[in-house]
Amino acid sequence: MTYYSVLEVTPTTQDWVADYIGPANRLVAQYGGKYLARTDSHERLEGQGEGAALRIVIEWPSREAAINFMNDPEYVPHLKARTEGSISHHFLIEGKDDLA
Incomplete structure (x- = not known):
């Protein structure tokens, strides 16, 4: 999935x-x-609040692939640097429609 x-x-x-x-x-x-997508070109169409500078969307072949990427020992120091040098929010979303 x-x-x-x-x-x-x-x-x-x-x-x-x-x-x-x-x-x-x-x-x-x-x-x-x-x-x-990796861009600072975005606009809010609904809701209120502060907007992030960058929006990033990554497609993964599976949940495991995304989790393994995040836990890769080579990535961990870069993740630490990003989270210490930014305000970041990361959501992992299953590609399905529960309301269909």
Whole structure:
């Protein structure tokens, strides 16, 4: 079953970004993930609140692939740098329609 990571990321420092992109790209691909969107070009159509600087959507072939990516020993220090250098929210969404 397909899963989607949906992230909201607002960097509080840029110190981690240059060292993050390359390893994250490679590891996402290694676990079968595909970036569908990584952009600061977005707008709120509904609701209120602060908006994140970046919106990121990754398609995964399975829940296990997403979890294994997050727990990969090579990724863990980059995840730590991102979470310490940003305000981040990460949602893992199962690709199904429970209301159909």
